[in-house]
Amino acid sequence: MEVLGHGEGVAELLRLVRRQGGPAEVLELLARRTGAHVAWIGREGAVEAASAGFPRRLAGALTEHLERLAEGRVAAVTTRVGELEVHLQTFGGREPRPVLVTVGASALGREAATLVSQAGGILDLLSRASQADGGTRGYEAKAAQLRFAVLTALLEGNVTMARRMTTGDVPPLLDAERVRVHLLHCPPADRDRLTRTYLDPAGYHGPGLMVNCPVFKEQLICPVADDPGLGGRFRQGEVFRRLVEENPGYALGVSRPHPLAATAAAYGEAVHALAVARNSPGRLAAYRGRPSLAHVLPRRAALAWARAHLEPLRTVPEPTLDVIRLAVTFSRSGVARLLHLSRTTVTAHCRRAEEAMGIDLGEVRTRATLDLALSLTALRSDPADTVQRVAPPLGELLRAAPATAWAESFLRPLRDTRHRAPYRTLQAWTDANTDARRTAAHLGLSRNTVRAHLRAAERLLNRDLLTTGSGVHDVVHALRVTGAQRAQQPAESGQCARWSPADVAS
CATH class of the missing domain: 3.30.450.30 (Dynein light chain 2a, cytoplasmic)
Structure with a gap:
């Protein structure tokens, strides 16, 4: 002692x-x-x-x-x-x-x-x-769960549900008419620190939300009200731009302003913008891409095709539809994290949909076609629209002038003589079902070179190709329309046949 x-x-x-x-x-x-x-x-x-x-x-x-x-x-x-x-x-x-x-x-x-x-x-x-401290951590965890729930409702276009979730303490974002999504790429360890740093007493972030992406551990999803009158540190995303300037490991993709109910569209644009930002010296990009094919096809005819294509899914339960809407874009493990399901459960839902439609979701062209149909039916309907009774085949829609003009415009940045290598790689990559190893073997390149060409294509097309599937689908459609896409033969044959839009029957 x-x-x-x-x-x-x-x-x-x-x-x-x-x-x-x-x-x-x-x-x-x-x-x-x-x-x-x-x-x-x-x-x-x-x-x-x-x-x-x-x-x-x-x-x-x-x-x-x-x-x-x-x-x-x-x-x-x-x-x-x-x-x-x-x-x-x-x-x-x-x-x-x-x-x-x-x-x-x-x-x-x-x-x-x-x-x-x-x-x-x-x-x-x-x-x-x-x-x-435990109480504070508990509060922060509950606040994060609420922010994720609000974001999920907004991504589903359900602003009313998002407001109900906040039970009287409505965040300023939900009173805004328009929203921009800022998608911040940063080290995973920084995400919680950033959400705590900018947290307000109500558990939100002023006129915005900062939500950890459950799929990609390096991303913060940040919808911000597009209303300069709200002011604060998040006015017009200034705080995110400053973070990128001060941190070399950060990158930021910003969408165009969208109605609050169209937050999902804004998120999709932010994903593409982030792909461009990560390949740019300034590590910051606002979305300036072209519209997707779904927005240029003849409305009545395209909707009739989409409804006919999706008709077999009427027999599957609603949870399966929820899974499929995500599975065309995200990996199955990503869908599992988004919906808090096991990967086995997600696989079972995908198999049910595959059996109902007679398709293989492992094929990129199949996913692109299904995504196009889902996108068309998700678009807001015009009260003046009338239902077209006879559904045209997809090949007919892809041969129409709006589709060919869109495809030519979409691929034009890659057809410059300076970018022939990324263009050829992109064609081979889609032929190989987006398998980088098979693409490299077919072209006689290294996998690193293939990825470098794909990153160059991301920047030129203003599309994300290596994170989610949404940008890949636009590439598949554009190559289909121009006739440059070739049908993928079984892997063991090593041969690729030409593909024609006329091959699409539904």
């Missing part, structure tokens, strides 16, 4: 706490200074921390005393258990109270008893701080 004056002992305890010492370290120091074994019994009646050598079996013999102390009926008790002198003292003002227990061969001296009392107060403060 090292005997110190009361003031010196307390000062040493405080120095230990300032060095981030926890309850166990405080108890060990107290045991050395008093010569007694020491334990901290928490509010649940269990030993939460103890010095080395504390006889834990002793707690059973002290049950009655511990109950009286925890209930606040007495503040301190001194008793003997066998040949041991036991002192128990309670702390805090809320029941059940924690108890500090000291055990020794003899009673504590005055200086030691005072030091024990001071140490108990410090341990109580540490305990309360830990509980407060």
Whole structure:
């Protein structure tokens, strides 16, 4: 035992706490200074921390005393258990109270008893701080869950549901008419720090939300109200631009403004813009891409085809449709994280849809066709639209002037003589079902070169090709329309036949 004056002992305890010492370290120091074994019994009646050598079996013999102390009926008790002198003292003002227990061969001296009392107060403060920190973490976790739920409702176009989720404390974003989605790429460890840094008292981020993407661990999805009048640190996304300027590992993709109910479209644009940003020196890009094929096809005829193509899915349950809408764009593991399902469950839903439609979702052209049909039926209908009874085949739609003009315009940046290599690689990559290894073998290139060509194509086309499937589908459609896409033969043949839009029958 090292005997110190009361003031010196307390000062040493405080120095230990300032060095981030926890309850166990405080108890060990107290045991050395008093010569007694020491334990901290928490509010649940269990030993939460103890010095080395504390006889834990002793707690059973002290049950009655511990109950009286925890209930606040007495503040301190001194008793003997066998040949041991036991002192128990309670702390805090809320029941059940924690108890500090000291055990020794003899009673504590005055200086030691005072030091024990001071140490108990410090341990109580540490305990309360830990509980407060736990409460803060719990609040932040619940707030993050609510932000994710609100974003999910917005991505589904259900603004009313998003407002209901906020139960009276509606974030400014939900009062905005238009929204831009900012998609921030950053190290995964930075995401939680950023969401905490810019968190407001209501659990939101001023006129925006910052939501950890559940699929891509390096991304923060940040819809922000496109309303300069709201001001604040998120006005027009200035905070995100500053983060990119100050952090070399960051990149930012920004959508165009969209109606709040069209947040999903804004998110899709932000995905494409981020792909461009990551391949740009400034690491920042706003979406300036061309419209997708679904937006240029003749409305009535395209909708009739889409409804006919999706007709077999009427027989599958709604959860399967929810999975399929995501599975055409994200990997199955990504869909599982988005919907909080197991990958096995996602696979079962995909198999059910494949059986209903007689398709293979492992084929990129199949996914592109299904995505086109889903996109067409998801577009807002015009009240003046009339239903076309006879559904044309997709090949007929792809030969029409709007589709051919779109495809030529879409692929034009790659047809420049300076970009022939990315163009050829893109063709071979889609022929190979987006398999980089097979593409490299077919072209006699390394896989790194293939990926470099695809990244160049991302920048030129303003489309994401390597993260989600949405940009790949536009490429598949454009190559189909121009006749440059060749049908993929079985892998073992090593041959690729020409593909024609006339080959599409539905």
